[in-house]
Structure formats: C-alpha cells, structure tokens
Amino acid sequence: MIRMVIRLNTTPHEALKALNVYAVNANRQELIQYGIRTNDWQPYYAFEAQKTPAYFDLVDGKYEYNKTFWGNQIENTLKNMKEKLADNWGNEEKRAEIEADMKALMDSAVWSAAIHYNTDNLHVHIATVEPIPTRVKKWTKNLETGKWEVQVRAKRKQGSLDKMKSKVANLIMDRTKERNLVTDLIRGSVNLKKEKGIDLSTHRQTKKLFRKALQRLPSDRSQWRYGYQSIDEARMYIDQIVDIYLDRYYKNEMKDLHRLLDEEVEVMREKYGEGSKYQNYKQTKLDDLKKRMGKCGFN
Incomplete structure (x- = not known):
C-alpha cells in the first residue's frame, strides 16, 4: 500500500x-x-x-x-x-x-x-x-x-x-581530528627517541638483539631499509627492539594509540559495512609505526 x-x-x-x-x-x-x-x-x-x-x-x-x-x-x-x-x-x-x-x-x-x-x-x-x-x-x-x-x-x-x-x-563524517591524533602519536614515538637521544644499541635489554640484527643485515648499507626484502632475516630482531622501546618509553602513548585505532575501526565498520576491509586499518597503522621506528633504529 x-x-x-x-x-x-x-x-x-x-x-x-x-x-x-x-x-x-x-x-x-x-x-x-x-x-x-x-x-x-x-x-x-x-x-x-x-x-x-x-x-x-x-x-x-x-x-x-x-x-x-x-x-x-x-x-x-x-x-x-x-x-x-x-x-x-x-x-x-x-x-x-x-x-x-x-x-x-x-x-x-x-x-x-x-x-x-x-x-x-x-x-x-x-x-x-x-x-x-x-x-x-x-x-x-x-x-x-x-x-x-x-x-x-x-x-x-x-x-x-x-x-x-x-x-x-x-x-x-569528518574524522580529520581523530586521524590527526593517530598520526601525531605514531610520529611522536620517533620524535621522542631523537629528542632524548636514546641509543638502543647500548641499551641493556636491546644490546644483544642489536648485535643479532647487525649480523644478519646485508653488507651494502644502502639496503638497510626496513621495508626491503634484503633485511628479512634481521627484521624479527628489529621488531623486538622496537617493542621493548615502545613498552619502556612510550607505554602510555601506545595505550592511547590502540584506543584511538579501535575507535576508528568501529567507525569504519559502521561507515563501510562488514564486507569492507575496515579491520585492516589498525594493523596498517601499527605496521607504519614499526616501519618508522625500524628506520629510526638504523639511523
């Protein structure tokens, strides 16, 4: 009717x-x-x-x-x-x-x-x-x-x-402000290390991991890029170094980052539906964080 x-x-x-x-x-x-x-x-x-x-x-x-x-x-x-x-x-x-x-x-x-x-x-x-x-x-x-x-x-x-x-x-649905907070937290992890002059190669918890990573890196230093396949054998140790650094120096900020990422994932689920790839957003951002920290560790 x-x-x-x-x-x-x-x-x-x-x-x-x-x-x-x-x-x-x-x-x-x-x-x-x-x-x-x-x-x-x-x-x-x-x-x-x-x-x-x-x-x-x-x-x-x-x-x-x-x-x-x-x-x-x-x-x-x-x-x-x-x-x-x-x-x-x-x-x-x-x-x-x-x-x-x-x-x-x-x-x-x-x-x-x-x-x-x-x-x-x-x-x-x-x-x-x-x-x-x-x-x-x-x-x-x-x-x-x-x-x-x-x-x-x-x-x-x-x-x-x-x-x-x-x-x-x-x-x-403008989420620029929330996305900027996520970006600032990711970049802040690198800026903190630079500002405090933290040397992970001499840190008690990461010193051995750093040596193991160096032993598995290619002789050509131009290949020392976190995303390159040439460092695959060393990436596991680099990731462990990053995790230790984040847990020791960036613990509270990481809690805030996970909370914000979970909120964004839920918003994206509502916007795009269950059939979308909304759940990939959080992992993509965490991978970006590791990539930035890995690059920072090489420097």
Whole structure:
C-alpha cells in the first residue's frame, strides 16, 4: 500500500499534478532498478526519450544518448564559462571558482542519484555516464552476437569504487581530528627517541638483539631499509627492539594509540559495512609505526 500526504490547501489541479509527478518518479525508479538487475537499459532510455527527446537518438531500433546534443551543451557551457572567466580575471577568488567548474565540466561526466529509504540503512544509488566517451577503448565480445567489437571501457576498478565511497563517507563524517591524533602519536614515538637521544644499541635489554640484527643485515648499507626484502632475516630482531622501546618509553602513548585505532575501526565498520576491509586499518597503522621506528633504529 502506497501512502501519500497532500496538503489540504491545494487546488484539485495542483493535487492531480502532484500525483502525476509521483507516478512518473516511481516509474523511473522501477526502470532504473530493472536496468541494474538485468543490465538492459533500453526501457529506461525509452521512458526518458519520451520526456526529453532531444537527449536521445534512435539507432537501429535502440535508444542512445545524443552525442551531438550533449557535445553542443558542453561546448556552449564552456564558451559561456570562458567569457565569464575573462570578465572576472581580476577577481582571484571568483576566477578560481570558475576554473574549478570548467575542470569539472571537462571531465564530461553526467550523473544522476536516487536516495533510498526502503531499508534500515539509508543509501544512495549513483549512476554516471559520459555523453562523449573519453575512456580507453578495448576489444570486447558481444554476448548477443558473439562478435568482437571495439567498445569504451565501462567497468570501474574496485579500487576506484572504494575511493569514491571513501571520499563521500569522509565528507559526511569528518574524522580529520581523530586521524590527526593517530598520526601525531605514531610520529611522536620517533620524535621522542631523537629528542632524548636514546641509543638502543647500548641499551641493556636491546644490546644483544642489536648485535643479532647487525649480523644478519646485508653488507651494502644502502639496503638497510626496513621495508626491503634484503633485511628479512634481521627484521624479527628489529621488531623486538622496537617493542621493548615502545613498552619502556612510550607505554602510555601506545595505550592511547590502540584506543584511538579501535575507535576508528568501529567507525569504519559502521561507515563501510562488514564486507569492507575496515579491520585492516589498525594493523596498517601499527605496521607504519614499526616501519618508522625500524628506520629510526638504523639511523
């Protein structure tokens, strides 16, 4: 059952118009969902072509975006922006704003989004299209005809999708302050050692470990980098030295770091869901800490 609330002070004509708009939008959403499920967008294109015929061409019985129309739209908009840019050349702030808009337009992506409230998690479906394709072309097999055709690469890499989601999520939930605290704690471990002049090679607990690490390091000192494979045999002893240092000189700060990392992991779980790689965040940051301390130990 679909329930709509219409203002009581509307005229019959306005009420009918509201119902028509609702019906059109509902139909559009159904066609979009059908396209997502079946990868057949022709019903949706046909529906949109009835509303905005200038946006589409009928080619061999199939609707396609009218590249001439969209190309002219982009060119005309760019022309107007260039004129506006010339008029505001002396205004640095306004000029930067116009140049940013021009760059966004030059990327030529057109997008549409729908907010869905029909689950316990509010979410948004976003569809993008290039009226004038700029992406790399490659040979692709047409599953309907069995023939190989040159087509524009359409599928985005998973890494690109993850970056898009991360960008949106970070804009919605700004965690810059908390992330900066994590970074400061990681860098602070190195700064403390430098400021206090702690020599781990002569420290009672780490002296033997330091000798064992040196015995397993390559003769070429340029290879003494924590992330290099050439120090794999020595890395175990270096990590033990780092652990002893952190426990002796940076114990309270490490407790704060683990607490902050656990909080960030929980926030990321809520943002990205169980299927994401949110749990890797903490280990990645701890690995970064060891890498920095390992490098500091070499110096």
